[in-house]
Amino acid sequence: MSTTIFINHRSYESRVAYMENGELSEILIERKREGGIVGNIYKGVVSKVLPGMQAAFVDIGLEKAAFLYVADLGREQLGVDAALPDLEDGDANGEKARSAEYPPIDEILRLGDELIVQVSKEPISTKGARITSYITLPGRHLVLMPTIDHIGISRRIASEQERHRLRSILNDLKPAGMGLIARTVAENRQKEDFASDQSFLTNLWDVIMKKAGEVKAPALLYQDLDLILKTMRDLFTREVATLYIDDEAEYLRCREFASRLLPHLFDRIELYHGKEPLFDAFNIEVELNKLSNKKVWLKSGGYIVIDQAEALTAIDVNTGRYVGKKNLEDTILQTNLEAAREICYQLRLRNIGGIIIIDFIDMEEEENRLKLLQALEVNLKKDRAKTNVLPVSELGLVEMTRKRVRDSIGRVLYESCHYCEGRGFLKSPHTVCYDIFREIQRIAGIYKGKKLYIEAYADVADIMFSEEAEYVEKLEEDCCVKLVIKSNPHFHQEHYEIVPL
Structure with missing residues (x-):
């Protein structure tokens, strides 16, 4: 598989496009005024404890307090031998351990307690950042977990022989x-590569802990690498x-970084x-502009709609113009299979996370449902984000989750429409017109015998003219007004004014 990375950098924004076989598969954006904070380590202070939610809010110096769930507290704070989370590639936030029994959080934390925490999820929409006491420091080949005594191997490494070799190396270096x-x-990397990573990361942790002892909470202890x-x-x-990059200063910085950590890739x-x-x-800009489209056409003529x-995110699958070649069940199966590929691609490209409900076209045969799953x-194996898929229901619905670390690309690039206030629809001109008629009837008793000046959006006024x-004349007669x-x-379509003269 041919893979290429494109980095577009300007002083105000960095954008990274990841292409596989000539197809854009991931887009990452970091803006200077916003700046990503996932991976940053803070010394925070507990600002609120919520016993009913088994959670706490922690002030880490950001605009909104960060959210800390009880399962994301370290073993020392919990005082229990809870099951280790399912660890992979630096994911040590304890989400898999939620079913374990935890003591009430108000018995563990008090207002004013200081904690060393790491941001595991960016602030999303109205929510503050999600934080954890399970610190992870990623290097090139290793992730150091200074608060967890554990050895893990990425699940993407399939060979049992290689997993055994790596586990042996990590046991020696841990x-x-x-x-x-x-x-x-x-x-397939050698022990020397791991030893270099381990030495750097343990020294980095020593520096972080030293700083933690010198500063007052809330404070930033460690800032992760930029995009x-x-x-x-x-x-x-x-x-x-x-790897292509269009800024000379960043190009030199990347080469310097590669010379230290990735010498075998320096010339690429x-x-x-x-x-x-x-x-x-x-042609990356063209693909980016398509990310605002809710409807995505499939090559066969079917389409999916992403809401x-x-x-949560709801995805609907439709046959559209596709009529098939054999029978109805085969047509539906082919549309669903093509939609499944496109949906996995779109989830990754748009970075859609959280709960996802997919409404596939109903299939009668159980064998076809298994093929779809x-x-x-x-x-989904191509996706770096962790996913979980449930079986196809009787109604053809598939429930799945995709780990959400930061906002989707759609929410980064776009904002709610100020014209419709994010509803996605407006009152029609006829509806506004009839609202005006009803308002006149409400106030007519106060202004009998007077003139009422009505100013409305052009399309609304045209309907009244x-x-x-005929109804306007009847309204004047019935209400005794002119x-x-x-x-x-220039008015908003739903805005109007009624002023007595």
């Missing part, structure tokens, strides 16, 4: 009382043929010299 995870890129260097660390692997970094903007030259709400699972002109109507093209 600092006492700490943990190590071998990342996916660790496959460009994080891309170099996490995505720039042997599978990447070329290229400075883009083209006259056309980088994302335009490789993203606050708590297998297709979903196969296509034309198709509803109506003066004026069109205003």
Whole structure:
């Protein structure tokens, strides 16, 4: 598989496009004024304890207090031998341990308690950041877990022989009382590579702890790498043929980073010299502009509709123009299989996380439902985010979750429409017109014998002048008022004013 990374950097924004076989599969954006905080380590102070939710709010110095769930507290604070979370590639936030029995959080934390925590999820919408006491420090090949005594191997490394070899190496290198995870890129690497990572990360943790003892909460103890260097660390692997970057200063910074950590990939970094903007030259900008479309057409003629709400995302599958070649069941199966591939692609590209409900077209045969589920699972293997898929229901619905660390690309690039106030729809001109008629009837008793000046959006006023002109005359007669109507093209479609003269 041919993989290429494109980095577009400007002083106000960095954008990373990850392409597989010429197809855009991931887009990452970091803006200077916002700045990603996932991975940052803070010394925080407990500002509120919520016993009913088994959670607490912690002030880490941001605009909104961060949210800490009881399962994300470290073993020392809990005072229990809770089951270790399911660890993979640095994911040690304890979400898998939620079913364990925990003591009431108000017996563990008090207002004013100080904690060392790490941001595991960006602030999303109205919610503050999600934090954890399970600290992870990712390196190139290893992740150091200074608060968990554990060894883990990335689940993406399939060979049992290789997993056994890596576990043996990590057992030799693991600092006492700490943990190590071998990342996916660790496959087939030598012990010297791991030793270098382990030494750097343990020294880094010593520096963080020293700073924690010197500063007053809330305070930032460690800031994770910016998007460009994080891309170099996490995505720039042997599978990447070329990494293009269009800024000379960042190009030199990437080469310096590669010379220290990725010498075998040093020559694959290229400075883009083209006259056309980088994302335009490789048709990435065109693909980005499509991310606002709710409807995504399939090659067969079917389509999917993606509706993203606050708590979940609903995806509907339709046959559209596809009529099939054999019978109805086969047509539906082929549409569903193609939709499954496209849905997995869109979830990754748009970075949609949380609860996802997919309404596939109903299939009668159980065998076909199993084929659909297998297709979903196969296509989700390409996704770096953790996913969980439930079986197809009798109604053809599939429930799944995808780990959400930061806002989706749609929420980064777009905001709610100020015209419709985020509803996605407006009152029609006819509805507004009839609202005006009802309002006149309400206030007519106060203004009998007077003139009422009505100013409304152009389309609304046109209806009152034309198709509803007869009713306007009747309204004047019934309410004993004279109506003066004026069109205003600059008004909001739902806005109108009624003023007595």
